[in-house]
Amino acid sequence: MNTQRTEPLMVPDPQALASVQLLCNSRDPYRTGPEQDDLFLRAMQEILLWHQQRSPFFAALLTSKQIDPAAIKRVRDLARIPAVHANFFKTHELLSVDRSTLTSSLTSSGTTGQKSQMFYDPFTLLSGQGMVAAIFSYYEWIKPNQQTNYLLYAYEPVPASRLGTSHTNTFLCRFAPASRVSYALRATGTGSHEFDLFGAIRTLQEYADEGLPVRIFGFPSFLYFTLVRMRDLGISVTLPPDSLVFLGGGWKGAAGKQIPKEELYALITDRLGIPDDRCREGYGSVEHSVPYVECAHHHLHQPVWSRVLIRDVTTLQPLDDGEPGFLHFITPHTTSVPAVSVLMGDLAVMHRDCPCGLETPYFEVLGRAGVSRNRSCAVAAAELLKREAL
Numbered sequence: 001m002n003t004q005r006t007e008p009l010m011v012p013d014p015q016a017l018a019s020v021q022l023l024c025n026s027r028d029p030y031r032t033g034p035e036q037d038d039l040f041l042r043a044m045q046e047i048l049l050w051h052q053q054r055s056p057f058f059a060a061l062l063t064s065k066q067i068d069p070a071a072i073k074r075v076r077d078l079a080r081i082p083a084v085h086a087n088f089f090k091t092h093e094l095l096s097v098d099r100s101t102l103t104s105s106l107t108s109s110g111t112t113g114q115k116s117q118m119f120y121d122p123f124t125l126l127s128g129q130g131m132v133a134a135i136f137s138y139y140e141w142i143k144p145n146q147q148t149n150y151l152l153y154a155y156e157p158v159p160a161s162r163l164g165t166s167h168t169n170t171f172l173c174r175f176a177p178a179s180r181v182s183y184a185l186r187a188t189g190t191g192s193h194e195f196d197l198f199g200a201i202r203t204l205q206e207y208a209d210e211g212l213p214v215r216i217f218g219f220p221s222f223l224y225f226t227l228v229r230m231r232d233l234g235i236s237v238t239l240p241p242d243s244l245v246f247l248g249g250g251w252k253g254a255a256g257k258q259i260p261k262e263e264l265y266a267l268i269t270d271r272l273g274i275p276d277d278r279c280r281e282g283y284g285s286v287e288h289s290v291p292y293v294e295c296a297h298h299h300l301h302q303p304v305w306s307r308v309l310i311r312d313v314t315t316l317q318p319l320d321d322g323e324p325g326f327l328h329f330i331t332p333h334t335t336s337v338p339a340v341s342v343l344m345g346d347l348a349v350m351h352r353d354c355p356c357g358l359e360t361p362y363f364e365v366l367g368r369a370g371v372s373r374n375r376s377c378a379v380a381a382a383e384l385l386k387r388e389a390l
Contacts, residue, residue, distance in 0.1 A: 004256060005029040005284070009130060011123050012097060012335055016050060019043040024127040024333045029134045029303045032359045036304060037075055044078065045069045046247040047332035047340050054096040058338035075129050078330055079318045080309055086287040089118060097121050097336050118286040121336040128333065129171060129287040131305055135293045136175050141244060148176040149207045151200065153218025154249075155193050168284070169217045172246065179212055184222055200226045201235065204272065208237035212257035213244070216272075220247040220281065221254040224264055227271045238273035245274055246293075248282040255368075264331065288329045288342045292363075299362035306331040308363055310350050311343065324366055 009025055011017035048069035051058040060071070065082045072078065072248040095102075105119045120128075136142050139199055140183040154169040173181060185193040204226075208216045216223060223245070232235065245268055251258045265279040283292040283300050288301035292300040302308045309328040310319045319325045327344040354362055 009123060009126050012101070012121065013050075017043075017046050017335070020046050020050075020332045020335070024123075024305060025130070026304050027130075027134045027137070028133070029138050030360050031304050040277065040304070040307065041072060041075070041077075043332035044072050044081070044330070044340070047335070048081070050335065051096045051338040051340065055094060055338045056090075057094055058096070067336075068388065071217075073308070075307075079309060081330060081341045082338065083311070083316075083341045085343045086285065086345060089287050089339065091335075093119075094337050094339075095119060096338055102336065108261070114222070118179070118289075118339065119336050119367050124319070124336045128291070131303065131333075132171070132291050134174070135291060136172075139293075141175060143176040143213075145233065146176050146242075147212055149179050149210060149212050149214045149319075150181040151184065151203055151207070151214065151216045152181065153184045153200075153216070153220075153247075154220040155185045156187040158165065158187045158191075168248070172215075172217050176213070176215065179210075180207075184226070190241045193220055197226060197229060201233075203229055204230075204237050204239075204366060205235075208239055213242045214239045215243065216245045218247065219249045219251070220261070220264060221251040223247065224257075224259065224267070225254075227264075227267045230271050231267070236271045236273075241273075241278070243272070243274050243278060245272075245279045245333065246282060247280070248284065253371060259387055265298070285344070287339055288344070290329065290331050290333060294361075295354060295356040295358060297354055299351070299356065300364070301358050301362045302360045305333055308350065308361065310348060310363070316343075319350075321350045321352055321361070327363065327365070335375045346357050 009021070011021040011024075014021060023039050023043045028054070048062070048067075052062055052069060053059070061082050061084070065080070067080060067082065072081065073326055096375075101121050102119050103122050103125055118362050150173055152169045152173075157170065182203045184196055184201075186196045186199070189196055204214075261281060265276050268274050268279050269276060277296045280294040281298070281300075282294070284290070288306075290303065290305070290306040295301055307330045309330065310323065311317065311326040311328050312319055313325050315358055316326070318328075324347055327346045327348040329342050329344065331340060346368050348363045349366060350363050352361045
């Protein structure tokens with residue numbers, strides 16, 4: 001099992017994207033300081049020019065906003081880079097590389113509406129995986145000599161599946177050798193999946209008897225339903241203390257039953273015996289594949305490969321820390337598609353001074369705007385922000 005590259009991952013054009021390559025090959029995920037800011041700015045200049053020269057859409061966008069890539073020289077200049085809403089990728093196919101160089105395409109795991117589709121060349125795909133590996137290494141979650149059982153609250157793979165969440169969870173199994181891998185969302189053979197609730201409970205009981213560390217990855221909602229049923233039935237197990245819960249992908253169609261993650265983590269500890277600091281959540285999307293992973297205090301910190309802004313829901317102006325608005329991600333790591341500045345549908349707020357000791361800011365996701373087909377994103381956002389302020 002090889003999770004650390006021995007050779008630097010090469011960008012499509014090493015001369016034009018030298019700083020992009022240097023930044024994206026960084027194995028120190030939370031490094032800060034003036035030198036790191038300078039490297040990020042140089043990488044952004046390079047990637048903006050890259051897409052400007054290869055994507056007519058992105059070139060026109062920069063021109064309409066009167067943005068010269070060479071003028072992005074200070075951290076505050078990053079806010080001037082025009083954002084493309086994540087929804088735009090649901091209806092438009094944008095490429096900045098020749099189609100023959102693409103290695104894969106993935107779709108979002110949304111349960112309703114048009115799904116996003118993103119295209120990956122080798123650098124974009126492998127650099128994103130390298131970022132995940134760097135963060136897992138930082139938290140000492142890479143255990144090449146530790147046999148591990150996996151329970152994945154993700155879609156059981158089927159031929160030609162391109163769901164991003166399935167690929168992500170399968171990739172995460174590389175960081176500790178698998179003894180057994182079980183899926184809670186089972187393929188039916190008819191092109192759909194079903195949640196195997198009692199199969200998940202039985203798997204947890206078997207894993208507890210086997211005594212190997214257990215890693216539970218995937219959607220938090222289905223794990224929650226499992227734990228609630230275990231509580232109702234009076235069932236609990238004790239998994240080894242070095243087991244790990246790493247969740248992501250949101251609550252999807254079960255948003256109405258979502259509980260605070262603190263309550264979910266307490267339920268995990270109560271039913272499975274896994275301590276709070278071994279329960280983490282990640283945030284990511286096919287439109288912006290830089291990984292955001294909770295620290296031990298359950299905060300989603302900004303890594304070196306991106307910058308995170310919060311935008312006003314009405315004016316889209318950048319906001320200060322503590323003010324809620326739309327989540328906006330900026331990264332130079334995507335060479336295949338001009339997804340370097342993506343405005344998400346999620347509402348969030350930025351914070352600093354985390355007790356974990358990391359110096360990078362972190363964001364708190366408040367919810368998703370546009371939750372009803374008959375209401376605009378702005379209306380839904382305003383309502384959610386009003387509730388947050390009460």
